[in-house]
Amino acid sequence: MGGYAPDQIKKTKGGATPPAVVGDGCDLAFQIDLVAVQSSISAGLNKNDELVVSLRIQGRIRSVVCETTAGAVVGTLAAFRGLSRLIGCLEQGVGYVAVVETASFSRCSVKVFRR
């Protein structure tokens, strides 16, 4: 689990609450439910599995998705305060990891940290 600090999560409410921001403005840390969860992928995940956070552009759709290390999209990060900042940081090349908190065929909750 090196490279990011789980303790930061305790200071952050995430969601509709503004994310904790320190340093260069990209030290984001929050917990959130994914939208558009892919049931077959999410059902195979376990607590503490690590997902890659990446920016996807398909036509006019620009979204931040969480993928398994094999490249399968689990779902989309959306509908929370800090999404536009997260996109800006990803565009600057900052890397993030999403750690699975709970996952089932219908729901996937993740904690997102800077790498």
Place this chain on the structure above:
Amino acid sequence: MISIAGGVYAERCKYPTWDQIYGSGLRAAIAMSSVSDSVHLHAYVPDEWMEDVEATLASFGVTPQLRASEYPMTFEYLNTFQPNALPRELSPPYPDLMVKCEVVLRFGMLEGDACVKGDRVVYDPQSPTASFYGNGSTAGSLAMIVTGRELLSSTHAKSGSGDGLERHMPDEDDLLSAIVALRDLPQAPQIVLVKDGLGGLMLFHGDQPVRIPSYAAESFFRIGSGDVTAAAFAHAWGELGWDPVDAAHYAARCTAHFVEGPRLPLPSVAEVGNRMPNKVRREEIRIVGLGDFELQALVLTTRSWLSYLGGSIRHVTFGLDDLDSRVQEGVDLLLVGSRCSRVELEAAARAGLQPIVIFWPAAAAESSRYYFPNAVVARDYATALYHVMRSPER
């Protein structure tokens, strides 16, 4: 193509944890993004959320038609059935949003309203006092989606159940009286859908009401489920031109799909085609609580909730002392408190207690299966109540 007018609000829930920006408008827009070729969202959005809401809409290809507001509003919930704090309507309200489109989905809002003009319009007023035509809105065909209490209040009809209990879904006779009163209005809606609070609907279109069942779901996340019902119906009836009965069945199936997560966006017709309808619980409900004083308070609250949802309670039993005489009758719902000991659980299992549903927030899968192998074990409260009141038809 569809235009949606509706609110964008923060939503926070304690159990299960939920802290996001949705509101009816944003939720419906994301919901419809998977099934509609073009979705436009008209909404007031607080300045400080504007970029995040725009980024969210861009994630799903929704076209934003947003007007900046100064007032972030938050809905707080203890669980997905029980609001803790609801924001107030803005006074004076902002000027109306103006929406013109062939198909429109309009929700009531807290900051103002939307004046909509459409050929097929679905209207969820989210208030008993709102009027569709009052602000100059027009519709070629109008479908209203309301709760039973909103319908009774809007037509000044009274509940005649006479048992003194307030219920989410009034008796069918009361609903029919309200519909008759509504149809006497100069501009009555062609279609009225009444939500039963657990994913089912009563459709009033022709001479006879049509009961649309809720469809089976493994869990029940209630926040926003009505928004999804409205969005799915607006897509099927408004955009696809389906018969209202078929559209209402699709909406109920989509609602079941949503509450299992919450899951957005809407599923396709094929994805939800095999979902089983639920049957409504008609039998009296037997409740047992194992735990301490706080748990007993929860048991009493649960009795009230189940009555509100249309259930009728046969008995409530606390602890093991009174259990023996009740076990033979069967138990529908067991509530297990946080300080319920292993000894108590073993004694309950030895006494033959085999409940249908267990609300056990601290349950580990293994121990719940060991003590109660045939029960539905719910770790969240709304899911437990849902499974007591509805079960799949076999």
